[in-house]
Amino acid sequence: MKLNATHDPARRSWVESANAPGCAFPIQNLPWGVFSQGGGAARVGVAIGDQILDVTALEAEGLVEPAPGGRVFGSGVLNPFMALGPAIWSATRAQIADLLDAAGGARDLPLLAQADVAMHLPIFVRSFTDFYASREHATNVGAMFRGPENALPPNWLHIPIGYNGRASTVVASGTPVRRPLGQLKSAGDALPRLGPSEKMDFELELGAVIGTGSVMGRPVSTAEAWEMIFGFVLLNDWSARDVQVWEYQPLGPFQSKAFATTIGPWVVTREALEPFRVAPPAREVDLLPYLAEGTHRNLDLHLEVDLARGGQAARTVARTNARHLYYSAAQQVAHHTISGCAMEVGDLIGSGTISGPSLDSCGSLLELTENGKRGDFLQDGDRVMFRGWCEGGYRLGFGPCEGVIMPAPEAP
Amino acid sequence: MKLNATHDPARRSWVESANAPGCAFPIQNLPWGVFSQGGGAARVGVAIGDQILDVTALEAEGLVEPAPGGRVFGSGVLNPFMALGPAIWSATRAQIADLLDAAGGARDLPLLAQADVAMHLPIFVRSFTDFYASREHATNVGAMFRGPENALPPNWLHIPIGYNGRASTVVASGTPVRRPLGQLKSAGDALPRLGPSEKMDFELELGAVIGTGSVMGRPVSTAEAWEMIFGFVLLNDWSARDVQVWEYQPLGPFQSKAFATTIGPWVVTREALEPFRVAPPAREVDLLPYLAEGTHRNLDLHLEVDLARGGQAARTVARTNARHLYYSAAQQVAHHTISGCAMEVGDLIGSGTISGPSLDSCGSLLELTENGKRGDFLQDGDRVMFRGWCEGGYRLGFGPCEGVIMPAPEAP
Numbered sequence: 001m002k003l004n005a006t007h008d009p010a011r012r013s014w015v016e017s018a019n020a021p022g023c024a025f026p027i028q029n030l031p032w033g034v035f036s037q038g039g040g041a042a043r044v045g046v047a048i049g050d051q052i053l054d055v056t057a058l059e060a061e062g063l064v065e066p067a068p069g070g071r072v073f074g075s076g077v078l079n080p081f082m083a084l085g086p087a088i089w090s091a092t093r094a095q096i097a098d099l100l101d102a103a104g105g106a107r108d109l110p111l112l113a114q115a116d117v118a119m120h121l122p123i124f125v126r127s128f129t130d131f132y133a134s135r136e137h138a139t140n141v142g143a144m145f146r147g148p149e150n151a152l153p154p155n156w157l158h159i160p161i162g163y164n165g166r167a168s169t170v171v172a173s174g175t176p177v178r179r180p181l182g183q184l185k186s187a188g189d190a191l192p193r194l195g196p197s198e199k200m201d202f203e204l205e206l207g208a209v210i211g212t213g214s215v216m217g218r219p220v221s222t223a224e225a226w227e228m229i230f231g232f233v234l235l236n237d238w239s240a241r242d243v244q245v246w247e248y249q250p251l252g253p254f255q256s257k258a259f260a261t262t263i264g265p266w267v268v269t270r271e272a273l274e275p276f277r278v279a280p281p282a283r284e285v286d287l288l289p290y291l292a293e294g295t296h297r298n299l300d301l302h303l304e305v306d307l308a309r310g311g312q313a314a315r316t317v318a319r320t321n322a323r324h325l326y327y328s329a330a331q332q333v334a335h336h337t338i339s340g341c342a343m344e345v346g347d348l349i350g351s352g353t354i355s356g357p358s359l360d361s362c363g364s365l366l367e368l369t370e371n372g373k374r375g376d377f378l379q380d381g382d383r384v385m386f387r388g389w390c391e392g393g394y395r396l397g398f399g400p401c402e403g404v405i406m407p408a409p410e411a412p
Numbered sequence: 413m414k415l416n417a418t419h420d421p422a423r424r425s426w427v428e429s430a431n432a433p434g435c436a437f438p439i440q441n442l443p444w445g446v447f448s449q450g451g452g453a454a455r456v457g458v459a460i461g462d463q464i465l466d467v468t469a470l471e472a473e474g475l476v477e478p479a480p481g482g483r484v485f486g487s488g489v490l491n492p493f494m495a496l497g498p499a500i501w502s503a504t505r506a507q508i509a510d511l512l513d514a515a516g517g518a519r520d521l522p523l524l525a526q527a528d529v530a531m532h533l534p535i536f537v538r539s540f541t542d543f544y545a546s547r548e549h550a551t552n553v554g555a556m557f558r559g560p561e562n563a564l565p566p567n568w569l570h571i572p573i574g575y576n577g578r579a580s581t582v583v584a585s586g587t588p589v590r591r592p593l594g595q596l597k598s599a600g601d602a603l604p605r606l607g608p609s610e611k612m613d614f615e616l617e618l619g620a621v622i623g624t625g626s627v628m629g630r631p632v633s634t635a636e637a638w639e640m641i642f643g644f645v646l647l648n649d650w651s652a653r654d655v656q657v658w659e660y661q662p663l664g665p666f667q668s669k670a671f672a673t674t675i676g677p678w679v680v681t682r683e684a685l686e687p688f689r690v691a692p693p694a695r696e697v698d699l700l701p702y703l704a705e706g707t708h709r710n711l712d713l714h715l716e717v718d719l720a721r722g723g724q725a726a727r728t729v730a731r732t733n734a735r736h737l738y739y740s741a742a743q744q745v746a747h748h749t750i751s752g753c754a755m756e757v758g759d760l761i762g763s764g765t766i767s768g769p770s771l772d773s774c775g776s777l778l779e780l781t782e783n784g785k786r787g788d789f790l791q792d793g794d795r796v797m798f799r800g801w802c803e804g805g806y807r808l809g810f811g812p813c814e815g816v817i818m819p820a821p822e823a824p
Contacts, residue, residue, distance in 0.1 A: 127539070127579055132663060142662070153661050158604050159595055163663040164576035164670075167539055168754040169628055178629040180751035183571055183700065192570050194700050194750070216581055216672075217590040221824040240751070249565050250554070251544060251575040252664020258576075258753035260628075288595065288606050290824055338606070339592035339652070340821065341670035342580040409752065412633040412702055 001274050006030070006093055009393030012102040015111070017049030019102075024389065024397020025049055027100055030093055031266035031398070032078055032231065035117040042076030042120050045112075047266055047399070048100055052117060054110035055096070063099065063109075066092045077124045078267065082211035082230045083345045089211065089230060090271055119265035119399075121172040122233070123209055126346035128170055128261065129336060130205075130237055131162035133327040135281065137355035140367045145245060157285050160327040160335045162352075165237075166258040170348060173234075173265050173401045179380065179408040180259040182243035196408030197240035197256075199371075200378040203353040204305055204363030204386055206322050207235035208329035209267055210347035217340040222293045225333035228343060232273065232299075232329075234264035234386045234401035235350050241366055241377070263348070264386070264401035276300045276390040278323050287331075290338060297328035301390050303354060305363070308383040317368060320354055320361040322388075380407045413686050418442070418505055421805030424514040427523070429461030431514075436801065436809020437461055439512055442505055443678035443810070444490055444643065447529040454488030454532050457524075459678055459811070460512055464529060466522035467508070475511065475521075478504045489536045490679065494623035494642045495757045501623065501642060502683055531677035531811075533584040534645070535621055538758035540582055540673060541748060542617075542649055543574040545739040547693065549767035552779045557657060569697050572739040572747045574764075577649070578670040582760060585646075585677050585813045591792065591820040592671040594655035608820030609652035609668075611783075612790040615765040616717055616775030616798055618734050619647035620741035621679055622759035629752040634705045637745035640755060644685065644711075644741075646676035646798045646813035647762050653778055653789070675760070676798070676813035688712045688802040690735050699743075702750060709740035713802050715766060717775070720795040729780060732766055732773040734800075792819045 005011070006028065012019050013027040025031065025047040035052055036042045043056035056073040058064045066072055066088045072080040082089070099109060132138055135152070138161075142151035155161065171177075179200055185192035211230025214220050220228070237257060244256035278300045280293075301322035308314035327335075332349055355362040362368050369375035378384070385402040389395050417423070418440065424431050425439040437443065437459040447464055448454045455468035468485040470476045478484055478500045484492040494501070511521060544550055547564070550573075554563035567573065583589075591612055597604035623642025626632050632640070649669060656668035690712045692705075713734035720726035739747075744761055767774040774780050781787035790796070797814040801807050 145662070155595075155597075155604075155658055155661070159659055161659070161663055162666055164578055164666070166576055166753055168625075168756045168759075169752075171628075178752050181631060182751055183567075185567075191697070192567075192700065194702055213580075216583075217818075218821055219593060219824040224824070243751070246567055247571055247573070248662070248664075249567070250557070250660070250664070251573055252660075252662070254574055254576070255747070255751035255753060258748075259751040285603070288604065290606055334824065335667070336670075338824075339594055339655070339667035339671040340581075340590050341578055341667065344580045347580075406629075409630055412631040412636070412746065412750075 001271060003274060006097045007275055013048060013100045014102045014106040015049045015051055015100060017051065022395055023049055024395060024399065026394045027097055028394050029268065029272050029396045030096055031268045032122060033266045034076060034120045034122045036120065037112060037117045044073040044078060046096055047114065050114050051111045052114055053096065054112060057110035064092055064095055078122050079124050079346045085212050086227050089269065093269060093271060119172060122265065122267050124346050125167045125170040125348045126344045128165040128167045128348045129162055130165040130350035130352065131160055131332045132352040133160055133325045133332065134352055134355045135326045136324065136357055137353040137363060140355060140362065144366065144371050160332045162332060163252045165261065165350065169259060170261045170263060173262055175262065175403060176406045177238055177260045177403040178406045180240050180243065181408055181411060182240055182255055183246055184242050185246045192246060194411055197243055199241035200405065201239045201241050201365045202384045203237035203239055204303060204318065205235040205237050205353055206301065206351040207233045207263055208349040209233060210343050210349065211345065213345050214337050214343040216342035219337045219340060220334055222291065222330040222334045226297060226330040228333060229270050229329055231267040231269040233267050234388050234398045236262040236384065236386060236401055236403065237350055262401055262403045264398050266399040268396060268398055272396055273299055273390065275392055280328060281324060281326055290334060291331050293328065293330065297330045298323050298325060301388055304387045306385040309379060310381060314385065318360060318362055320356040320363060322354055324356050325351055325354060378405050380405050413683060415686060418509045419687055425460060425512045426514045426518040427461045427463055427512060429463065434807055435461055436807060436811065438806045439509055440806050441680065441684050441808045442508055443680045444534060445678045446488055446532045446534045448532065449524060449529045456485040456490060458508055459526065462526050463523045464526055465508065466524060469522035476504055476507055490534050491536050491758045497624050498639055501681065505681060505683060531584060534677065534679050535758050537579045537582040537760045538756045540577040540579045540760045541574055542577040542762035542764065543572055543744045544764040545572060545737045545744065546764055546767045547738045548736065548769060549765040549775060552767060552774065556778065556783050572744045574744060575664045577673065577762065581671060582673045582675060585674055587674065587815060588818045589650055589672045589815040590818045592652050592655065593820055593823060594652055594667055595658055596654050597658045604658060606823055609655055611653035612817065613651045613653050613777045614796045615649035615651055616715055616730065617647040617649050617765060618763040619645045619675055620761040621645060622755050622761065623757065625757050626749050626755040628754035631749045631752060632746055634703065634742040634746045638709055638742040640745060641682050641741055643679040643681040645679050646800050646810045648674040648796065648798060648813055648815065649762055674813055674815045676810050678811040680808060680810055684808055685711055685802065687804055692740060693736060693738055702746060703743050705740065705742065709742045710735050710737060713800055716799045718797040721791060722793060726797065730772060730774055732768040732775060734766055736768050737763055737766060790817050792817050
C-alpha cells in the first residue's frame with residue numbers, strides 16, 4: 001500500500017484535542033471501536049483526540065455509506081464493515097479523515113467524550129489463534145519448560161508455530177479476570193490436585209484482526225494475507241503456568257490459556273500502521289518460499305506493561321517493541337492457510353508473547369521473574385495494563401488493554 | 413433423565429418405512445438435520461424412516477411452537493432451537509413423536525423423501541474442541557510418535573487431554589476433502605520441504621454438540637455438562653500425520669488437523685441415546701472429584717469404517733465401539749470449563765479417535781497400517797465412510813459420515 005493523504009503528518013483536525021503533542025488519537029490514527037453510553041445499544045465509533053465519532057449515527061445520517069443501500073454499522077461489532085474488504089476500509093477511512101480535517105472547518109458531527117462512554121469488544125471473535133513468534137520468548141520459556149539444551153524446538157526457525165485458542169473467553173479491556181482452577185502437580189507430588197493457579201501470568205501480545213476470509217482448500221500468499229488484515233489490537237493472553245506445565249504434553253496448552261484473553265478497545269488499522277513498517281530480525285536459516293516476504297511487514301511498535309499491586313501505584317515492569325517478532329502477522333496467516341484452512345471474518349491472530357533481548361524487555365512474568373525466583377506471579381487484586389504506540393511525526397496509540405485479577409471460584 | 417414414552421420400543425409410526433427391522437430412523441430416534449431441496453433455502457428436519465419431516469414448515473404451520481411467539485427453525489441451523497434448553501428439546505421431541513405415532517393415524521404432514529434432498533451442516537459450529545479419550549488410541553499413537561516407553565503421557569490417566577481445533581473447516585458429510593500442503597521433514601532430511609501430505613489419515617470420532625452454554629468464570633459439574641449436550645454426531649478428524657509429527661511440538665497439532673473435519677448429517681439426541689448408556693472402562697487411578705460421575709455416561713455405540721479405493725467396492729477396515737472411551741463427553745466438558753472457560757451454543761466436542769483393544773478395532777490408518785508398514789495411507793480418490801448405530805429393541809442410526817479425497821492444491 002502506498003502512503004496517502006491519511007498519512008500526511010501535517011494534517012490537523014478541527015477536534016483540537018487530536019492535535020495535542022503526544023495525543024494517542026490524532027487524525028492520522030482513526031482507530032475503530034465499539035462503545036455504548038448510559039446502557040444504550042452498542043455503536044461503532046472512531047477515536048479522534050479525546051472524543052469518539054459515532055459512525056453508526058454517521059451512517060444513519062448518510063454521511064458515510066460503505067455498503068450503498070445497506071447498513072454495516074448497526075450490529076454493534078465491526079464484522080459486517082470488515083467483510084466489505086480493503087478498498088472500502090480505505091475509502092471510508094479517507095472519508096472520515098476529510099470530515100474531521102481542520103481544513104474543512106468544524107462541522108456538526110455526532111461526537112462524544114471518550115470519558116463518558118463504555119467500550120466493548122470491537123469484534124465478534126470468530127476464532128482465536130495464538131502464535132509463538134518471539135524468538136527470545138520461545139528460547140526463555142523453552143529453557144524453563146524443557147531445559148536449555150531443548151529451548152528452541154527444531155521446527156521453530158522453519159514454522160511460525162501456533163495453536164488454536166479459545167474464542168469464547170476473549171473479553172474487552174477492563175473485564176475482570178477470574179483466577180482459574182486447574183490440575184496442579186509439582187515435581188515432587190505423586191498425584192495432581194485441583195486448586196487455584198499459583199502461577200498466574202500475563203502475556204504481552206499484538207493481535208491481528210482478520211477482516212476478510214479465505215477459501216477452504218486454497219492457501220494464501222503472504223501478500224494476500226497482509227491484505228486480509230483489517231488492523232491490530234493489544235492482546236493479553238492470560239496464562240496459568242502451573243496448569244500449563246502439567247497439561248501441555250502432548251497436544252498443547254488448553255485450560256491454562258482458556259479462561260481469558262483480553263484485547264484492547266481500539267483496532268488500529270493496518271493502513272494507519274503503514275508508515276511504521278520495519279525489517280524483521282536477521283534469519284538464521286532461509287524460510288520456505290511460501291513464507292517469503294518481498295517487503296517488510298514487522299511493525300515498529302513500542303510496548304509497555306504496567307503492574308499495580310495491592311492498591312499501590314502502577315509500576316512499569318517491561319518495555320519492549322513488536323519489531324523483535326521473528327514472524328510477521330502476514331507470515332503467520334499464510335502459514336495458517338497452507339493446509340487449506342479457511343480464514344474467516346473476525347478471526348483474531350495473537351502474535352505470541354513479545355520479548356526483547358534484555359530481561360526487562362520480556363512480555364511475561366514467567367520470564368521477568370525467572371519462574372518466580374525473582375518476584376511473584378499475579379496476585380488477586382493485581383491490575384495489569386498494556387500500552388502500545390508508534391511514534392513518527394505523530395503518535396499512533398492503541399489505548400490501554402487492562403484487567404484486574406479476581407479470586408478463583410469454588411470447585412463445581 | 414428417566415426413560416419416557418419416546419423410548420418405548422413398542423411404539424410404531426404411520427410412516428411405514430420407519431418400522432422396518434434394522435431401519436436407522438425408527439420413531440424412537442428422531443435425529444435432527446438441515447436439508448434443502450432443489451437449491452432452495454436450508455430447512456430444519458427430523459428423520460423418520462426414509463423420509464424427512466420438515467420442521468421449519470411444521471413451525472410455520474403452528475404444529476410445533478418451541479418458542480411461543482417466535483421462530484427458531486427459520487435460520488437453517490439448529491442453534492436457535494438448541495439455545496432453548498433441554499426441557500424444550502424434550503417437549504418438542506415428544507410432540508413430534510406424537511405427530512408421527514401410528515396410534516394417531518396418518519396425517520397430512522410436510523414429509524420429503526431423504527433421497528430427494530441435500531443435507532447440510534446441521535449447526536453453526538461456534539468452536540471445535542478435540543479430545544484424546546481412547547486409551548488404546550493414545551497408547552498406540554504415543555508409541556509411534558515418542559516410543560513405547562513414553563506411549564501414554566503421565567497426565568493422561570488424570571486429565572481428559574484435549575486441544576482447541578479449527579471451527580472454520582468443519583464440513584458436512586459428502587464435502588470433498590482436499591489433500592493438504594504442509595511442511596514435511598523425514599528423519600533423514602536436513603531441512604523441511606513444502607509438499608502434499610503423504611500420510612493423510614482419517615480419525616473415527618464421536619462429536620458432542622453443545623446445546624446450551626455456560627458462564628465464564630464458573631466451572632460446571634459432570635451432571636451439568638451432560639445436560640448441556642444436545643446430541644451426538646459421527647465425526648472424522650482428518651489428519652496429516654507427516655505434517656503433525658514435524659509441527660506438533662511444543663504447542664500441539666495445528667495445520668495437520670486444520671484442513672477439514674467432517675461431521676455426519678444427523679444429530680442423534682442425547683435423550684434418544686439414554687437407553688444405551690453403559691459403564692466406562694475400569695480406571696487405574698481415581699479421578700479428581702470434579703471429574704467423578706455418579707452414573708454411567710459412556711455409550712454402547714457400534715462404529716464401522718468403510719474405505720473404497722480406486723473405484724473398487726468399499727471394504728470395512730475397522731469395527732469398534734464408543735464404549736471403549738476412557739472419558740465420557742460429560743467429563744470432557746466438565747474439564748473444558750474447570751478453568752472458567754465458557755461453553756457456547758453450537759460448540760462441537762470431538763471424543764478423540766475411538767480405538768478398541770484389537771488391531772482391526774482401531775479408528776485410524778496410522779494404527780491400522782502401523783504407520784504405513786502394513787498398508788497405505790489415504791490416496792487421492794479414496795472414499796471414507798463411517799457408520800454408527802445403537803442396537804436394542806430397535807436400532808438408532810447416525811447416517812453415514814463420508815468424504816472423498818481430492819488432490820492437493822498448488823502452492824501459493
